[in-house]
Amino acid sequence: MAFSTYSSSSTKSRYTYERLPFHANDRRSPSPPPAKRSSRRARKLLTAFATTLAVVVTFRICIHELTGVPTYQDIKRYERRLPQHDLDLPFPEGRHGRYVKFVPYTGYGWNNELQDIIMVAQIALLADRGYAFQPYIWSTNPFTPVVAQLDLSFRSAQIPLNAFISGPISGNDRWEFEAGAQNGSMSSTASHPPPRSISYDWWEVVCPPERRVVVDVQQTCRELGIEWGAPVRDIIERWAQKLHAMNDTCVEVSGDRLFTFFDYGEKRLLSAWDILSTSPVLKQLTWSPLVNTILYQNLPLLQSPSPSVTHHDVIATTLKGLLAVHIRRGDFYKHCLDRFKYNSEYNGWNSFPDYPDVFDPPPAQQSATSGITASPRADSYTRHCYPSLDQIVDRINLVRDEWYQQTGQTLDRVYVMTNAKSGFLDALRRRLTTASESGSWKAVVTTRDLSVPSHSMEVVVAADMLIGEKAEVFVGNGFSSLSSNINLIRRSIGQPATSSRFWHSDHVPPANSTSP
Known part of the structure; x- marks a missing residue:
């Protein structure tokens, strides 16, 4: 079959190339004009975009369901x-x-x-x-x-x-x-x-x-x-x-x-x-209803309120008899090591001069590349930043005794805000609730013991802070921003400076006296 052309000297056509003539039995359609091809491409792109968007939205919905993240x-x-x-x-x-x-x-x-x-x-x-x-x-x-x-x-x-x-x-x-x-x-x-x-x-x-x-x-x-x-x-x-x-x-x-x-x-x-x-x-900084509810629902673990106590009363008052302590473990060791290397002082809001416990950084004499214990004077940093279980128990009992000497008020419950593992916390609870020369504690409650709904788990750190803010006495980690913010808020709501303590003091403590 001979080729034919749509271009000639007598007829002007927009097609300038040769092609086979269209046959009635040929099911193939001639190519659409460029305008129609562009429209078809646009529709395909729009469809692809809508499909991708639907997949992304579905993924974002499903991932919350799969992970349980609110x-x-x-x-x-x-x-x-x-x-x-x-x-x-x-x-x-x-x-x-x-x-x-x-x-x-x-x-x-x-x-x-x-x-x-x-x-x-x-x-x-x-x-x-x-x-x-x-x-x-x-x-x-x-x-x-x-x-x-x-x-x-x-x-x-x-x-x-x-x-x-x-x-x-x-x-x-x-x-x-x-x-x-x-x-x-x-x-x-x-x-x-x-x-x-x-x-x-x-x-x-x-x-x-x-x-x-x-x-x-x-x-x-x-x-x-x-x-x-x-x-x-x-x-x-x-x-x-x-x-x-x-x-x-x-x-x-x-x-x-x-x-x-x-x-x-x-x-x-x-x-x-x-x-x-x-x-x-x-002055107007408060915690969210989500955070306040965690405290209210767990109040029986921290204090025995009167049946007439309302949610507002709990949030507005001090949790009498409660000693809240902040114990950092795990990855905080590296943070303490860095503080030792740079001869750091306490975090800013932990440094008020009227606090009873102070930290005087020892002179930086040796490298701490092999660990905190590399320096003979590093014991000061470990006591302040990463105390041992024995040091924690001794300090908690000492703070209770000193508070009784100063105020005549008895602390009988401990709340531990911590990232420590369960084995460490079990040992701490046994040590504090077992009768000893200093006397035993009525209850020891940790962050792990709180009843927290799944939709509130990510704000439990704020519930820790609220409990620390309302506790009668708070023992914080001087190198922690969490402890620092708690002390800032405690000070703003009028908690006495003598009720903010730390894990060690470079002041000589008074003689021990066992509270009744």
Whole structure:
């Protein structure tokens, strides 16, 4: 069959190539025009995208079911519906409001993030800006909400802040100030209350990229004359003045985090106490209903309340007779080794001078590369940071006896917040509940003994902190941010300084006296 062409000198055709003539019996259709091919490709791409999206959504739903990790959908819904998330609100909120978002802590423990949240929220309040509060961020992986751990357990990549705390920091209340106090901003003549905190999600709505002004941490610190090792109070006040003076409504702080581990781990953090001690950032900081419920449901393990005691009464009072202790084991050995290497002092909020127990770091004379016990003077660090079972038992009994000498009050129950293994805890319980020269304890309860529903397991660390906050006496680890934050909160609610103790003291203790 001869080829024919659709191109000729007399006929203009858009086809310029030769092809076989179409035969009636040939079932093949001629190729569609380019426009139809593009439309078909678009439909295929749209179908593929929809299928992929459905798979991702199904995976995100199923992974929670498979791992048992909670979704926090009710809390996320609550945060979305906060009343300040409204573009039509009047200044300084709404679409023309003043807001600030700081560099978030990610991939660290809850208490590392909490101590930073408190500090940057204070700056936002002083600057008269709405604080964009972050969730607790363990991982920023956008593909999965659940993260696998080395021990084959699972945890949420991110947890909404209101699962842990309540109050103005997490946006569920307005800032309130004591009688006669200013509204907390840099201006004493502000005609409006400070804007409320907003969520990260709402920040994306009210502060789209074209409205944001980005401020770099290192560059701004140089401009403000903030040098390494500056008092933390200076950092707070200079940054607040900077952010208050800016006319831009949406300011995003980028680059390095504003406060470092050194800021939180040294005594110069205490310079910020005068600001925080009267600030609603700390005064109105409370625990979430999820956390409070854990305490209330486990109260019979910690205290024998009157039948008339209400949930509010429990949260508002001290747990009389309870000694709460914080014992870190496992991976904390490496942390203690690092503290020994660098001749570190106690974490900032553990360093108030009126605490009865103090730590004077011994001179750094030898390398600790082979372990804490490599130095003859390292015994001081082990006693303060990683005490042995014998040292823990002796210290608990001594603190009880000294408290009775000082106050006439008897401590009869111990609550142990810990990551220790069950064998260690069983031995500790036997030692403390067995009759001895110092007397036995009525009960020893650990974190493992708490009755916690599955949807609350990830916030049990906050329940530990609440119990430590409400205990009559607290023995903390001076090098721990968890103990540091507990002591900060205990101080803010008026617990006496003498009730905050540590695992060892470089002061000579008084002679032992057995309580009745």
